[in-house]
Every structure is written in C-alpha cells, then in structure tokens.
Amino acid sequence: MKRKARLGFAAVVLVGAVAYLMYTGVRETAVYYITVEEFAQRRHSLVGEGVRIAGRVTPGSVQRRMSPRGEEVWFELGDFQDDGHVTPVIRVFYVGVVPDMFRDEGGSDVIVEGQYDGSILRAQTVLTSCPSKYEAIEPGSDSQGTRK
Amino acid sequence: MIPPRKPRAIWERFLALVAGATMVMAIGAIFLYVPTDRVQGVVQRIFYFHVPLAIVTFVAFGITAVGSAFYLWRNDPKWDQRAHASAELGVLFCTLVLITGPIWAKPIWGTWWTWDARLTTTLILWLIYVAYLMLRNLTSDPEQGARYAAILGIVGALDIPIINRSVYWWRTIHPAVLVTREGGTGLTDPRMQLTLLVAFVALLLLFFWLLKLRTSQVQLEAQLAETERALLQMS
Secondary structure, eight states, rough: OOOHHHHHHHHHHHHHHHHHHHHHHHHHTTTTOHHHHHHHHHHGGBBBBBEEEEEEEOOOEEEEEEEEEEEEEEEEEOOOOOOOOOOOEEEEEEEOOTTTTTOOOTOOOEEEEEEEOSSSSEEEEEEOOOOOOOOOOTTTHHHHHOOO | OOOOOOOOOOOHHHHOOOHOOOOOHHHIIIIIISOOOOTTTTGGHHHHHHHHHHHHHHHHHHHHHHHHHHHHHHHHHHHHHHHHHHHHHHHHHHHHHHHHHHHHHHHHHHSSSOHHHHHHHHHEEEHHHHHHHEEEHTSSHHHHHHHHHHHHHHHHTHHHHHHHHHOOOOOOOOOOOOTTTTTTTBBBHHHHHHHHHHHHHHOOOHHHHHHHHHHHHHHHHHHHHHHHHHHHHOO
8 A cells, every 4th residue: 555655646746747847848938939010019018128039031121241240130020921911020130140041032931039129129049930831942943042 | 487589580570671671762762862842952851850750759659658558557567668668769769859850950940959849848758758767777676666667658648749739839930841730731742742651661660670679678688687586596
C-alpha cells in the first residue's frame, strides 16, 4: 500500500511538473507576435516596451546605408492584407545583417523584435518567415533566391 | 535459464535490406529528382529529412507510451524493454529534428532558434524523454525506476498532439506545410509529395529495424543481469 501511495505521489508530481512546463512554455509563446493593426491600436501604451510584430515590408520602402556600426536599414512595416484597404504602417530602423530572404520588391513577410520609441520601431532582430507553399523552380528561370 | 542464441530472423535481414534500399532511393530523390523550391532555393531540401524525422519521432514516443501502459497493466518486463528501446531511438530522432531545424532556420528566418510554440513544445518533448531515460537509473530498484519512467512515458506523449496542433492554435513563425492553415497541402508539385513519401518510408523502416536491434539488446542485457545475480547467489 505504501508503495502504491508513493507511486501515486510520484505520478502526481510528474504530471504536475510536465503540465506546468507546457503551460509556461505555451503561455510565453502563445502570443508570439502581434500584428501591425493590433500594434496600431495599442501604440501609446507600448512606448518603451519590447514588442514582436509580424507584418509585410511595404514594397519600395527599404533604404539601406552603410555606417561604421554596420548596415543601417530603414523600412515600413504594414499588415498582411493585400485586399487594397489601407493599413497602418510602422517605420522600422535596424542596424545589422538582415536575412537573405529580406527583400524590398514583392514585400517580405517579417517578424520584427525591438522597442517602440513613440515614433519609430528600433529593431534588435529582423526575422523573415517563409511561405507554407513550395513550388518548383521553373527550368531556366533565375527567380531563385540568393542561395544557389 | 539462458535461452540458446537465436539466429537472426530472415525477416529482420529483409527489413534491413529494404530499409537500406529505400534510403538510397530517398537520398537520390532528395538530391537529384525533386525540383528546387522557387523561393527558398536548395536549402528547402532539408524539408524531406526534417519532416519525416519529426513524424518518426512521434511514432517512437507513441510506442514508448503504449509499451509503458502495457507494462504498468501487465507488469511484463518485455513491454518495458520495448518502451525503453523506442524512447532511446525517439530521443535520437528528436535530436536530429532539433539539428536539421536550426540549420534550415538560419538562412531562411535569420536565426538558429526562436521561442515560438512549435519549437518550444518540441524542445519540451525532447526534455521529457531525456528525463524518461535518466529517471530509469535514478532509483536503486530498477523495477521501480521502470515504473516511474513508464508514467512519464505515458504523460510525455500528451505533448505530441500539442506539437501537431501548435501551428494552428497559436501564432508561430514555423509554417504548416503538409496541411496549410488555409487547408490543402503546401506541396504543390507531385514530385515533392513523392519524395516526401519515399523519405518517410525510408526513415520509418530504418527506425523499425533499429528498434528491433535495440530491443533485443536491452533484452539480452536484462538476461545477463539476471544470470549474474543467479551466479552470485550460487557462489
């Protein structure tokens, strides 16, 4: 009986620990990012806060300039919808190496981590997310990415 | 009692042969046959290893959970040995998932790792079954260790459906390709679907062959320990 009770106790502790790990792991990441629209609605309460925002780079908005600190990149981040309705845009400033998949033309989908200072988003990290569809490259075309 | 050494069964050799042949076909398909992805380029070919490895990981830990349940129910060490061997291989395959993922993520996402729901829950799965293997040796009584591990082996498998649904339940950077969030498959080219299938079959056969080998090893180890105990009692 004592053995059974100990086994039961161990089971409860284990289940509890696993559930707790899952809960905290998921809570941290449940809101992995906010959208540009959600950011725009809460923009004033987010000044000085760290945020992670997903959106699409506005085509033609990217400006790059070399500086002693590294490459300075300015771009505008908008929402994913391309149904024509105007969404709010965030000005993003980033110093560092952007991923190869970051493009000006066509509008890359990106996730930007950084701090909002009231007017611009100072990015610490720029991640590019990939499409969930794979298509064969056309033979003889050169539309392939920078990777060879 | 020591049973006489059985010659390796014919089906076991056959399994090894088929697994090896399918693996050669899979590697040929991944590097020579399947078309390159238009957006990501050559690096997307990691997909054909990464995804089957993940599915085989789920199969392995699923077997561990079922074996653990049977062990607790029937109290037959054979089930514990199967669960144990499958968990070891599951950790191996899960480790490969966690290695191929970052190699792919670095050029495409721009980072080796990020704490999104799918990556986090997969790391938790790995930790659970590493804990399962450690737990087995933490008690002085091996039978007790096996029972504790069996409980963790069952509970830990609850993480598998969570990983599977994570990309639909939460916002993630990790894409859902096999069944996209909009529905339908992201593999638009039939050659991509075929390559994925061949790679999956190859890795699954490899897993089952390794599982057979490792299970018999674990069983032999148990017999050896028993024989040693019997000899010590005699002397």
